[in-house]
Amino acid sequence: LDLLVDRVQGAPVLVLITFRPQFEPPWTHYAHVTALTLSRLSRRQGAAMVARLSGGKALPPAVLDQIVAKTDGVPLFVEELTRTVLETNLLRDEGDHYALAGPLPPMAIPATLQESLLARLDRLAPAREVAQVAAAIGREFSHELLAIAAALPESDLQAGLDDLVGSGLVFRRGTPPQASYSFKHALVQDTAYATLVRAKRQRLHVRIAAALEHDFPETVQAQPELLAHHYMEGGLAEPAIDYWLRAGQRAITRSAMAEALAQLRNGLDLLAGLPEVDRPRRELDLQVALGVALMATQGWAAPKAGRANARARELCEQLGATAQLWPVLYGQWVFHGVRGEHNAARNVADEFLRRAQERHDTSAAVVAHRICGTGALWRGELPAACIHLERTLALYDREQHHSLASLYVQDPRVAALSGLSWTLFALGYPEQARTRSREALDAARELAHLNTVAYAHPFVRVFLRAVSSGVA
Incomplete structure (x- = not known):
């Protein structure tokens, strides 16, 4: 969001961002940003909203007063409580207004939003089971997945969905069976989900997971x-x-x-x-x-x-797991190296290379030579660094080894090129160093792996500035 807010300056764009009061936005210092505080509805605004929901037909003053008082200016609660009251038999439609059908019971109007939503769901008895299954799926759900998970006759499923959509609790996009749905608010989903007993809830989740595995x-x-x-x-x-x-x-x-x-x-x-x-x-x-x-x-x-990494190393030794050992050794090498524990880092790198060569594992050898070379550069052993880093490049195959970036945080070829640029410059080959640094940037951009790009850019750009200023 910070980048978005910064980039829309001067553009014909309106960006609307909503957030709760406890969030502190970091972009309020921009001149093009205006903050508006949305307060709770006043009594007049709440009453106006009730009138709109009732189609302009006035509610009895006692009912209106309770709705406005209990909703405390929260728009969603105003809407839901008004709909709850209109759906009950408390009121009688007199054409241009509503009248009480009888004495108003003390607890007739729910006191909380959840109670109001629960009352509305209870009155949609045939649709309640559909709402429960949908709530277990998530805030949004497809007709196809719901049909499989609910295991109801299509006619019953469709009738339940029509009731939920007609009540305004669920929104529909598209035409069944290609339709998708969403609960009006997360609280509606939470309320429907809360009505599930634990055993049924667990069965539903397993059924949904199985449906996803089999059909999606x-x-x-x-x-x-x-x-x-x-x-x-x-x-x-x-x-x-x-x-x-x-x-x-x-x-x-x-x-x-x-x-x-x-x-x-x-x-x-x-x-x-x-x-x-x-x-x-x-x-x-x-x-x-x-x-x-x-x-x-x-x-x-x-x-x-x-x-x-230490726990993973322990498990590798316990299980005799070689494949998982490589990223673990890498993690231990970089942990010691960044902490300046160069002897410990060197021991890990040497072990990495030895094991890779023993197993004739080319992918592991690519990484092993890269960390041996980088470690040698850290220690000022420039000829050894150059040998190992060049060996990394010789072994690296774009098709075979591009996935190593995800396993080792950065791509070993880009890391080797970056290190080699500094090594060659220190050995007195500035033009070769400049070529390697540009190769590193190009390779990072081509790979489009964020952590590799984040590694290469500052590393190489600092080098290029040092070369252009004659300082390194």
């Missing part, structure tokens, strides 16, 4: 967090953990590291629900991904990243 493969691919959520709420820890891991790994590939952290931690929290024999393997995968996300968000030397 594109959703499984694009939004694994949805299946993770439904399996978790359904009480099935094993598939929930698997999908939280997939969601976290996918978020890492998109450089959405904050999302990845939340998703991976959800998976770790569920491990206690697995049999003890199944925990280490799944924890290892989660810890490896968590270490990557922590390094990207909290810094290379962050204690939490160090602990995640």
Whole structure:
């Protein structure tokens, strides 16, 4: 949002941003930004809103007074409570106004928004089950998924949806069965969801997850967090953990590291629900991904990243897991290196390279030579740095190794080119150094991996400024 607000200056654009009072917007210092405080409705405004909802027909003063008093100027509550009253048998339509059908019971008008919404749902008895299933799916839901999850005859399903849409509690876009729906407000969804008993709620979530797996493969691919959520709420820890891991790994590939952290931690929290024999393997995968996300968000030397990698290393040794060991060793190398613990970092890099060569693993060797070369540059061992970084470039294959960026936070080729530019300059080859630095920027842009771009740009631009000023 900060970037958006900054860029619309002088453009023929109106941007409307709403937020709650506790949020402190960082852009109020801009001259083109105006802040408006939306207060609660006054009694006059509340009464005017009631009149509009009643079609201009006046309500009995006692009823109007209770609506205005209980809603306390909250527009959504005014609307919902007015609709609740109009749908009951409290009032009698007299043509141009409403009259009380009898004495007004003391508790006839709900005192809270949730009570009002619940009363409206209760009066839509045939639609209530449809609303419950829809609420378990989410704020928005498709006709197709709802039909599978609800397991109702199409006529009953359609009648329930028509009632919900007619009541204004749900909005519809499109024509069934291609229609999509959304609850009018999150509170409507919450109220419908709260009416589900725990056992039925769990069964619904499992049914929804199974439907997504079987009939919506594109959703499984694009939004694994949805299946993770439904399996978790359904009480099935094993598939929930698997999908939280997939969601976290996918978020890492998109450089959405904050999302990845939340998703991976959800998976770790569920491990206690697995049999003890199944925990280490799944924890290892989660810890490896968590270490990557922590390094990207909290810094290379962050204690939490160090602990995640140390735990992953312990699990690798316990399970004899080689494939997962590579990113763990990388995490330990960068943790020690950024902290200035160069001997410890060198030991990890040497172990990385030795293991990669023993297993004839080219992908691991690409990364191993990169970290050996970068470590040598840090220590001022320039000829060794040059040899290792050039070896990285020789082994790197664009098609085979571009995915390494997600596993190691940055692309090893771009990192090697960036380091090599400094190494060559220090060895007395400024033109070669300049060429390598430009290659690094071009490769980072081509890869379009955010953390790689963020690594290459300041690294190379500082170098280019140093070269142009003759200082390095």
